Amino acid sequence: MHPVPVETAVSIRVDDREVLVPEGATILDACNAAGVDTPTICYSDTLTPVNVCRLCVVELDGSRALVPSCSRPVEKGMVVRTGSERVRHSRRMVLEFLATGVDLSQADELARWAEYYGADPGRYVPDGEMMNEPVRVQDNLYIRDYDKCVLCYRCVEACGDDAQHTYAIAVAGRGSGARISTEFDVALPDSACVYCGNCVAVCPTNALQFKTEYDLRLASDWRPDDQTVTRTVCSYCGVGCNLELHVQDNRIVKCTSPDDHDITQGHLCIKGRFGWNYV
Structure with a gap:
């Protein structure tokens, strides 16, 4: 985090350490500034926090309940504890x-x-209670595995206001039947999906994954440790989106984009995300 101008700085205490952060920053920002590694699921640097996973909660003096650090703005004089037993x-x-x-x-x-x-x-449950629903494979681009979905809303946010503005997916159903779905649960080619793959990029559990990765995993041949990642520029248009090509055995197996790039911020279109087979 860059040095904070004194006139806009807010001082709070994180685990008995004074931290200065900009006005409007979150408790999670303060934790990061203090060097505290905080677990998150629904939070992403490029998406709006939706406060659904509650994994990033911290203890705040004066607050009866634990508070989500990813979305709670800092206030002067806050005292935060991240490692208490609670x-x-x-x-x-x-x-x-x-x-x-x-x-x-x-x-x-x-x-x-x-x-x-x-x-x-x-x-709680020795063997777990999964949906046991077959993996949905509707094309050669990406797959959906509902047994791996934690309903973090990241894919919904990336498909909506935070990136693509396509609104092809949302949460459908209630309780244990809740799931990410297209409108009326139609097949992806019949939905508003434009196959940008931004939902795949933000998924934290691999419930959404490249078909190429899925096929290699089925063949027990997915070897991330043997892969190289090369950054390049997408060749399809003049926007300048950066790509990260993941290569295994001299073959591209998937394409991502860096979150810190000032043009893409991790997001791509269908050509950048999936159009590398011509190589």
């Missing part, structure tokens, strides 16, 4: 509850946090 207990239970009904086997970041907090989902 916070750790809450985060551990969120991870445990998710793992009882969702396949997190490809959510590496959540697996790291589950280990850190000692989450044990087996103490």
